[in-house]
Amino acid sequence: MAQDLVDGLLIKARSHLPPPSEPLGKLSKRDRKGVAVIKLKNPPVNSLSLEVLTEFVISLEKLENDKTFRGVIVTSDCPGIFSAGLDLTEMCGKSQAHYAEFWRAVQELWLRLYLSNLVLIAAINGVSPAGGCLISLTCDYRVLADNPKYNIGLNETLLGVVAPSWFKDTLVNTVGHRTAERALQLGLLFPPAEALRVGMVDQVVPEDQVHSTALSVMAQWLAVPDHARQLTKSLMRKPTADRLVKQRDADIQYFLQFVSRDSIQKSLRMYLDKLRQKKG
Numbered sequence: 001m002a003q004d005l006v007d008g009l010l011i012k013a014r015s016h017l018p019p020p021s022e023p024l025g026k027l028s029k030r031d032r033k034g035v036a037v038i039k040l041k042n043p044p045v046n047s048l049s050l051e052v053l054t055e056f057v058i059s060l061e062k063l064e065n066d067k068t069f070r071g072v073i074v075t076s077d078c079p080g081i082f083s084a085g086l087d088l089t090e091m092c093g094k095s096q097a098h099y100a101e102f103w104r105a106v107q108e109l110w111l112r113l114y115l116s117n118l119v120l121i122a123a124i125n126g127v128s129p130a131g132g133c134l135i136s137l138t139c140d141y142r143v144l145a146d147n148p149k150y151n152i153g154l155n156e157t158l159l160g161v162v163a164p165s166w167f168k169d170t171l172v173n174t175v176g177h178r179t180a181e182r183a184l185q186l187g188l189l190f191p192p193a194e195a196l197r198v199g200m201v202d203q204v205v206p207e208d209q210v211h212s213t214a215l216s217v218m219a220q221w222l223a224v225p226d227h228a229r230q231l232t233k234s235l236m237r238k239p240t241a242d243r244l245v246k247q248r249d250a251d252i253q254y255f256l257q258f259v260s261r262d263s264i265q266k267s268l269r270m271y272l273d274k275l276r277q278k279k280g
């Protein structure tokens with residue numbers, strides 16, 4: 001059975017955790033075949049808070065260091081939402097020190113995912129804007145559920161902010177320069193068929209087949225000897241990652257200046273208010 005391949009690892013935000021005696025991320029070692037599942041669970045929308053980013057990095061590090069694991073399926077535990085992207089409340093009305101800590105955590109997660117030695121397959125079972133899309137773009141392969149609500153893309157410009165150069169590079173490396181330029185400037189969120197057409201995802205399948213498809217794809221990738229695949233991945237990705245590694249502090253300073261501007265704070269607040277008012 002395909003499911004027998006899978007081990008479970010759940011990332012949760014502390015505020016939604018059961019008693020503190022339980023560890024934040026649960027890593028069970030029952031699996032024998034070396035595939036783990038990281039399920040993002042930060043209801044209601046799997047926003048990437050500082051805590052979730054940090055926990056994600058720790059979980060990945062554990063998996064990287066545990067040689068029984070060779071692949072990870074990244075998916076969501078929140079129905080209909082893969083991830084709403086970076087937690088906007090982390091970028092509004094906080095201190096400079098907080099912004100710096102938050103942005104370093106965003107950088108760290110991107111670097112860990114993008115350069116991971118593990119095979120990463122995104123099983124995208126929900127809408128996936130901005131940072132949510134970025135997570136999937138760092139994976140080696142993307143399977144998207146065929147639901148017209150499950151848009152995916154880097155929509156930063158629609159919030160009045162700018163996708164940083166390494167977000168942009170990740171998209172360019174996936175869909176090519178022209179598609180990326182248009183998608184980034186317009187802040188396009190692609191429905192499944194369009195996402196497949198432009199190469200933002202590799203496969204679109206019925207919703208109930210996302211997980212099994214991700215497992216089949218994983219088996220195909222794991223059939224390749226690790227050392228050859230890992231070196232090839234590094235050849236393809238390291239130049240892009242190195243551009244950030246060489247200027248991480250400058251990138252943080254740039255983010256601080258940008259996000260602290262009154263005009264940017266105003267845009268982010270207005271966007272959050274719009275989201276909150278949607279209900280009422």
Ligand SMILES: CC/C=C\C/C=C\C/C=C\C=C\CC(=O)SCCNC(=O)CCNC(=O)[C@H](O)C(C)(C)COP(=O)(O)OP(=O)(O)OC[C@H]1O[C@@H](n2cnc3c(N)ncnc32)[C@H](O)[C@@H]1OP(=O)(O)O
Pocket residue numbers: 044045047081083084085086087088089127129130131132155156159161162163164165251252254255258259272275276277278279
């Ligand atoms: C070198 C660097 C230099 C320069 C670069 C500078 C800056 C870069 C800056 C930013 C980069 C940002 C990347 C991002 O990821 S920004 C996040 C973008 N995300 C979005 O646009 C998605 C917004 N959310 C939605 O569209 C919807 O919520 C949804 C489709 C995901 C889900 O819709 P639902 O109807 O199911 O749920 P809602 O009622 O809308 O939301 C429930 C609840 O959650 C709050 N919320 C939603 N998204 C976020 C978020 N991203 N962060 C924080 N909170 C979020 C929403 O407000 C509701 O809250 P309340 O229950 O009303 O309190």
